[in-house]
Amino acid sequence: MKDINKENQVLETFWDNAFKEYQPCVATEDDLGITGNLEEELLFINDSCKKIIDIGCGDGLMLMKMAFHNQGNTYLGIDSSSSGIAFASKTSKLSKLEHLTFEVGNLETIKKITTYSYDGIISSNFLDVIPLDTAKLFIPEIIRILDKTGYLLLKVNFIIDKPETIKPGFVFNDDGVFIDGVLRSTNKDDEFWINSFKPLRLIKKDYYQRNPIGPKDRIFVFKKD
Numbered sequence: 578m579k580d581i582n583k584e585n586q587v588l589e590t591f592w593d594n595a596f597k598e599y600q601p602c603v604a605t606e607d608d609l610g611i612t613g614n615l616e617e618e619l620l621f622i623n624d625s626c627k628k629i630i631d632i633g634c635g636d637g638l639m640l641m642k643m644a645f646h647n648q649g650n651t652y653l654g655i656d657s658s659s660s661g662i663a664f665a666s667k668t669s670k671l672s673k674l675e676h677l678t679f680e681v682g683n684l685e686t687i688k689k690i691t692t693y694s695y696d697g698i699i700s701s702n703f704l705d706v707i708p709l710d711t712a713k714l715f716i717p718e719i720i721r722i723l724d725k726t727g728y729l730l731l732k733v734n735f736i737i738d739k740p741e742t743i744k745p746g747f748v749f750n751d752d753g754v755f756i757d758g759v760l761r762s763t764n765k766d767d768e769f770w771i772n773s774f775k776p777l778r779l780i781k782k783d784y785y786q787r788n789p790i791g792p793k794d795r796i797f798v799f800k801k802d
């Protein structure tokens with residue numbers, strides 16, 4: 578039987594360990610390496626919204642990108658990883674980025690946020706790397722805290738086709754793709770994400786080439802009317 582708490586714990590520890598390697602630094606906008614369609618969509622949210630939250634912000638780069646173009650917005654990044662949050666907080670301070678706060682948090686943190694609090698929500702490679710049952714608890718909360726005419730930018734991994742030969746350490750099953758026992762993608766198609774966020778309205782679908790080689794991440798921009 579699935580132990581969802583254990584799965585979440587394994588995942589949170591995996592990401593927390595990954596961010597322990599990161600050294601806080603003075604970053605320029607170019608250092609963030611966010612270009613192309615992702616840059617375009619983030620700056621659209623930045624220009625269209627005033628109060629922006631990034632859920633599962635990790636190292637905080639998405640909000641830092643926006644904060645380099647800040648014209649009076651406030652930004653909050655939430656993530657379960659204390660090392661990710663420490664890196665994001667220190668790097669944004671060293672880089673003199675303002676009105677940008679990062680806090681350790683999880684679903685319980687989001688549940689405490691007042692309805693309609695944010696007119697901009699970012700969630701990048703977060704909802705599709707956590708167990709589906711957990712993502713299904715986050716989604717209604719994200720819809721709830723989004724302001725009445727707010728925007729949501731959702732980024733998820735590319736779909737992974739079932740390979741004919743599974744590499745060592747890979748498991749491919751109905752729950753998604755696992756590497757060395759850690760969930761790396763629930764591998765859901767576009768329709769799944771679009772339907773999950775109803776009644777939000779999809780206003781744009783885009784792609785982002787995260788690595789020079791390899792498939793593209795999917796970006797969905799939703800609007801609450």
Ligand SMILES: C[S@@+](CC[C@H](N)C(=O)[O-])C[C@H]1O[C@@H](n2cnc3c(N)ncnc32)[C@H](O)[C@@H]1O
Nearest residue numbers: 592633634635656657658682683684701702703
């Ligand atoms: C693939 S990383 C994405 C980080 C960042 N958003 C990005 O696009 O690079 C997934 C993030 O989800 C965070 N995470 C996993 N489970 C979480 C939970 N239950 N609550 C909050 N954050 C969680 C991890 O700590 C990690 O930072």
